[in-house]
Amino acid sequence: MNIPRLSCSLLSAFILFSSCDEDAAKYKEPQLSGYVDRFIEQASLHGQDVSADKWTVEFGEVEGNFCGVAEDLKVIISEDCWNKMPESGREALMFHELGHALLGRSHKNERLPNGDFASLMTEDPTMLYSAYTPLKRLYYFEELFNESTSPPVWSLPKTNATVIFKDTIKLDNGWQFKLSGSPNHSQSINSSVFVSPSSSLQITSAGTGSGYSYWTYFIIPENIPEGTPVDVRVKIKTEHLNGDGANIIVRGDVAGDNLPAFVYSTHETTSMVGTDDFVEYGVKYPTSRTSSIDSVSSSYYPAIVRGRFTSMMSK
Numbered sequence: 629m630n631i632p633r634l635s636c637s638l639l640s641a642f643i644l645f646s647s648c649d650e651d652a653a654k655y656k657e658p659q660l661s662g663y664v665d666r667f668i669e670q671a672s673l674h675g676q677d678v679s680a681d682k683w684t685v686e687f688g689e690v691e692g693n694f695c696g697v698a699e700d701l702k703v704i705i706s707e708d709c710w711n712k713m714p715e716s717g718r719e720a721l722m723f724h725e726l727g728h729a730l731l732g733r734s735h736k737n738e739r740l741p742n743g744d745f746a747s748l749m750t751e752d753p754t755m756l757y758s759a760y761t762p763l764k765r766l767y768y769f770e771e772l773f774n775e776s777t778s779p780p781v782w783s784l785p786k787t788n789a790t791v792i793f794k795d796t797i798k799l800d801n802g803w804q805f806k807l808s809g810s811p812n813h814s815q816s817i818n819s820s821v822f823v824s825p826s827s828s829l830q831i832t833s834a835g836t837g838s839g840y841s842y843w844t845y846f847i848i849p850e851n852i853p854e855g856t857p858v859d860v861r862v863k864i865k866t867e868h869l870n871g872d873g874a875n876i877i878v879r880g881d882v883a884g885d886n887l888p889a890f891v892y893s894t895h896e897t898t899s900m901v902g903t904d905d906f907v908e909y910g911v912k913y914p915t916s917r918t919s920s921i922d923s924v925s926s927s928y929y930p931a932i933v934r935g936r937f938t939s940m941m942s943k
């Protein structure tokens with residue numbers, strides 16, 4: 629009786645080792661393999677039985693401006709992109725590529741009611757959610773495995789605006805002036821030209837130069853529920869402004885994280901050039917389909933831990 633038992637356990641051990649080796653060869657890149665396992669596990673939790681048997685995942689060159697590609701039974705990820713992304717971005721990228729590879733899904737660029745992209749299958753999924761937006765992550769996984777998932781509660785349109793920060797621009801304020809390159813610009817706080825506050829931030833140009841200058845302000849936004857659009861509005865007056873004109877830029881960074889901006893939005897619809905009295909401009913993200921400002925370069929709303937709100941004024 630002992631002998632058959634022994635050979636049986638040896639046989640089991642052999643099968644176990646041989647299948648482990650197969651797995652390692654199958655997924656290829658150890659840093660990426662765990663995401664394949666996570667994907668299969670999530671698929672199973674959502675009632676889908678998927679197999680990655682024929683696929684490999686590896687780092688390599690990806691043509692164009694892409695961070696990853698899934699074709700010819702290979703998921704290839706740009707290592708350069710990978711190294712610049714937070715964990716949430718890496719996961720979203722892998723799940724997007726595996727969505728192509730294992731679910732046969734194609735790109736989907738539809739929007740949710742609040743302007744967020746509706747699917748991880750949007751062309752750049754890497755900033756759709758973060759460690760600070762767990763509800764978003766849940767929804768995007770749900771939608772990945774079940775395309776007919778309804779828009780989540782957090783994505784419904786918000787109707788009651790709340791002011792979270794309003795700057796009256798006092799003479800002594802927290803705005804910082806910065807130069808990039810040698811634009812031949814100078815700054816001042818002007819207490820004779822303003823709208824509602826007692827002063828305004830001014831940039832003047834003494835002639836030709838190259839580069840740009842800007843006023844920037846840091847704010848820590850708090851108590852903003854997931855999925856809530858943020859609208860930044862600035863009143864700007866221009867005089868004889870030419871070249872590229874002025875822009876409003878909003879960016880969000882993750883505290884303590886030296887990674888690229890989490891969100892980066894710029895108003896692009898109206899050209900701020902020439903001479904004009906004070907006009908209110910705005911940047912809103914995510915882009916709402918009902919908003920008059922619907923051409924920001926990035927439309928992701930993160931749970932910002934540290935936002936850097938930058939505005940420019942030229943005179």
Ligand SMILES: [Zn+2]
Nearest residue numbers: 724728735751
């Ligand atoms: Zn894709």
